[in-house]
Amino acid sequence: MNFLINYAITAGIPTTWLEYLLLLPIFALIIVFMHYIIGLRSLGLTTPLILIYAFLELFKNNIQPNLLISLSYALIIILSATLVTTFIYFYLRNSLMHYKTKIALAISLSAIITLMVIYFLQLFISINTTNLSAFTIIALILSIENYCKYILRKGVNYALKLFSLTIVLVIICVGIGINKNFIIYLFTYPVISFIAVIAIMIIGIWKGFRLTEYYRFWELLNKDTSNDNENS
Amino acid sequence: MIMRILNKLALIHKNRKRILSINKRNIDFVKKYNSETTFHICDNKLLTKKVLKSANIPTTNLIKIIKTNKQIQNLDINKLPNQIVVKPANGVAGRGIEIFFNRDKNNNLIRADGSRVSLENFKIYLEDILNGTYSLGGRNDFVIIEERIKNYKGFRNYTFKGTPDIRINLFKYVPVMAYIRWPTKESKGKANMALGAVASGIDIATGVTTHSVYGKANGGRGKTIEYVPETRLRYSGVKIPYWNKILKYAVEASKSAKLRFGAVDFLIDKERGPVVVELNARPGLSGQIANNDGMLWRLEKVKDLQVKSTEHAIQLGKALFGGEIEEEIEALTGRPVIGLIHPVTIYGKSENKLVKVKAKIDTGADSSSLDSKVVYDLGFKKELDALTQLGLPKNFENIDQARKEFKKIQEKYLPKIHKEFEHIHPELFIIKAANGYTLRYALRLKIAIDGETKETIVTITDRSTLKYQMILGKRDLKNFIIDPQKITI
Numbered sequence: 001m002n003f004l005i006n007y008a009i010t011a012g013i014p015t016t017w018l019e020y021l022l023l024l025p026i027f028a029l030i031i032v033f034m035h036y037i038i039g040l041r042s043l044g045l046t047t048p049l050i051l052i053y054a055f056l057e058l059f060k061n062n063i064q065p066n067l068l069i070s071l072s073y074a075l076i077i078i079l080s081a082t083l084v085t086t087f088i089y090f091y092l093r094n095s096l097m098h099y100k101t102k103i104a105l106a107i108s109l110s111a112i113i114t115l116m117v118i119y120f121l122q123l124f125i126s127i128n129t130t131n132l133s134a135f136t137i138i139a140l141i142l143s144i145e146n147y148c149k150y151i152l153r154k155g156v157n158y159a160l161k162l163f164s165l166t167i168v169l170v171i172i173c174v175g176i177g178i179n180k181n182f183i184i185y186l187f188t189y190p191v192i193s194f195i196a197v198i199a200i201m202i203i204g205i206w207k208g209f210r211l212t213e214y215y216r217f218w219e220l221l222n223k224d225t226s227n228d229n230e231n232s
Numbered sequence: 233m234i235m236r237i238l239n240k241l242a243l244i245h246k247n248r249k250r251i252l253s254i255n256k257r258n259i260d261f262v263k264k265y266n267s268e269t270t271f272h273i274c275d276n277k278l279l280t281k282k283v284l285k286s287a288n289i290p291t292t293n294l295i296k297i298i299k300t301n302k303q304i305q306n307l308d309i310n311k312l313p314n315q316i317v318v319k320p321a322n323g324v325a326g327r328g329i330e331i332f333f334n335r336d337k338n339n340n341l342i343r344a345d346g347s348r349v350s351l352e353n354f355k356i357y358l359e360d361i362l363n364g365t366y367s368l369g370g371r372n373d374f375v376i377i378e379e380r381i382k383n384y385k386g387f388r389n390y391t392f393k394g395t396p397d398i399r400i401n402l403f404k405y406v407p408v409m410a411y412i413r414w415p416t417k418e419s420k421g422k423a424n425m426a427l428g429a430v431a432s433g434i435d436i437a438t439g440v441t442t443h444s445v446y447g448k449a450n451g452g453r454g455k456t457i458e459y460v461p462e463t464r465l466r467y468s469g470v471k472i473p474y475w476n477k478i479l480k481y482a483v484e485a486s487k488s489a490k491l492r493f494g495a496v497d498f499l500i501d502k503e504r505g506p507v508v509v510e511l512n513a514r515p516g517l518s519g520q521i522a523n524n525d526g527m528l529w530r531l532e533k534v535k536d537l538q539v540k541s542t543e544h545a546i547q548l549g550k551a552l553f554g555g556e557i558e559e560e561i562e563a564l565t566g567r568p569v570i571g572l573i574h575p576v577t578i579y580g581k582s583e584n585k586l587v588k589v590k591a592k593i594d595t596g597a598d599s600s601s602l603d604s605k606v607v608y609d610l611g612f613k614k615e616l617d618a619l620t621q622l623g624l625p626k627n628f629e630n631i632d633q634a635r636k637e638f639k640k641i642q643e644k645y646l647p648k649i650h651k652e653f654e655h656i657h658p659e660l661f662i663i664k665a666a667n668g669y670t671l672r673y674a675l676r677l678k679i680a681i682d683g684e685t686k687e688t689i690v691t692i693t694d695r696s697t698l699k700y701q702m703i704l705g706k707r708d709l710k711n712f713i714i715d716p717q718k719i720t721i
Binding site for chain 2: 036099100149152153154205206207208209210213214215216217218219220221222223224
């Protein structure tokens with residue numbers, strides 16, 4: 001382990017804090033890489049990060065030995081909140097209510113439905129909730145606000161597309177975050193986080209094509225322009 | 233197989249340099265060429281209207297601005313026209329815009345697709361705008377209510393209910409690309425490609441539509457479409473009315489907002505003609521798909537140019553980027569189209585000696601004429617000195633005098649010179665000039681016009697006081713079509 005990390009632990013800083021803080025630049029790098037290099041957008045930057053850490057909390061606290069079941073548990077919670085929000089949007093879309101109250105209602109009803117979902121989940125997939133913070137569940141539900149905004153601005157289809165891509169991103173990042181070998185490597189070489197910061201800066205000035213643009217402009221990229229008169 | 237793949241990769245790599253990507257747009261153009269003030273003007277539709285009005289550029293008629301919830305509560309819908317457009321002042325990418333075509337007897341507002349919005353829901357929608365639902369950054373906003381444009385008749389058969397939207401992309405105030413978006417039934421009368429509108433590229437020089445794509449197909453890549461759905465009307469070949477006016481307003485609008493990279497959107501009103509509806513400092517890249525051509529190479533061409541005036545900017549745009557129609561003419565006739573000034577390459581004595589000049593096209597002259605200094609530069613000093621000793625060129629008041637001198641030189645001196653300089657085949661020409669006749673010598677030189685090389689007889693004279701070092705006469709123009717409006721850069 002790196003001497004700085006050792007020193008921090010000796011000073012009383014919890015290893016979880018160190019882990020989460022060192023992982024943040026890496027997760028941020030993955031999100032911006034997906035956006036500016038691949039061309040796949042997610043629900044902003046903070047929403048995926050909140051979801052990543054919420055999922056990590058679920059896994060770290062050993063809610064279920066089987067990783068797949070733990071992942072399913074987390075996904076069911078977030079999916080139920082999303083479905084409730086979508087349903088509420090259709091119902092409230094033309095209602096006589098102020099904008100923020102619609103979002104507040106969506107979040108509040110999601111919380112109640114989530115409680116019911118967790119109750120039924122406990123019946124079928126018994127999980128250990130001793131070390132699980134309620135804040136984790138709340139964070140999952142609060143991340144719905146961004147989703148609501150996209151529904152209202154760009155429609156359900158677009159919002160669902162963004163949400164799906166966000167979940168894929170979250171799963172990738174959680175996969176990295178729960179990998180014990182990677183965490184040991186990170187603690188041994190915390191400079192990886194600094195390298196991630198530099199990589200973010202490089203992506204910040206990246207002018208090249210996004211991968212999805214190769215698809216978007218495929219016809220133009222394959223066009224034979226040898227006879228085009230560029231010197232009229 | 234491997235060669236095919238390598239060739240394909242080479243083609244893709246080459247074409248990448250022609251196409252503008254979002255990342256490059258954001259870093260090299262949007263942020264580099266537009267100031268904060270420009271963003272502020274373009275993002276705020278009220279401010280845009282103010283700036284356009286001060287520059288005497290027509291814009292959509294404003295009916296009402298709503299800034300508070302109290303105004304919404306006190307809104308009397310009967311005081312508004314039946315046909316209105318409602319939009320957020322700081323909306324982005326067309327978000328939150330609603331077009332209402334009529335009202336029923338219950339005062340429900342009717343959209344293009346026939347759906348109705350009750351007065352209560354209309355007020356909720358206005359409130360959403362004020363709360364920043366559709367604005368950039370979600371900040372509080374104003375509501376703008378405008379009069380709906382009366383659709384230009386000539387477009388009626390190409391659109392479904394909505395109004396086609398014309399976009400001119402400009403860089404350093406030069407129009408670089410243009411396209412029109414046709415609302416369709418699928419897009420519910422909206423000129424939005426993502427919703428199913430059709431986009432047609434427009435030739436900058438002529439204002440005629442070229443390539444058309446159905447925007448929603450192929451996952452947003454677009455699919456070439458030829459005919460208006462359920463008709464045999466072609467989208468291509470449509471002449472956009474008031475085209476020169478549109479270009480003029482686009483250049484002036486971008487100048488007034490100091491929009492050095494962006495787009496100006498127009499609608500065409502039946503009575504008023506073209507009106508500017510929006511300035512966009514972060515224009516999308518769909519124009520490339522509509523025009524079936526990249527934008528980046530066009531921006532690179534304009535980068536180092538200096539624009540002197542609005543007319544100059546328009547001329548540059550037309551000269552550099554017009555031409556799709558011209559290509560069709562060339563394909564049909566087999567003859568390239570050239571303007572009144574055209575570059576010509578003249579080859580000298582040795583293979584590697586050549587001079588490039590701008591030649592003036594003169595269909596009134598039989599033969600081409602070249603400045604003697606150019607002939608000197610090409611290495612023909614000895615030949616020219618021998619011919620100059622004959623005292624040419626000489627001016628005469630009448631044709632008889634010219635013919636007399638012509639005969640004298642031809643019989644006495646020319647055969648010797650001809651023998652000595654056979655390679656340039658010196659001849660004598662009598663040229664009818666403004667103040668009489670001129671006797672000149674002519675040489676056979678190798679020239680290249682538009683990549684086509686040939687030998688031709690060119691009269692030599694002193695053109696040092698004239699603007700162009702060469703004129704091309706009829707004899708050398710047989711294989712070309714002359715377009716007086718075309719300008720060569």
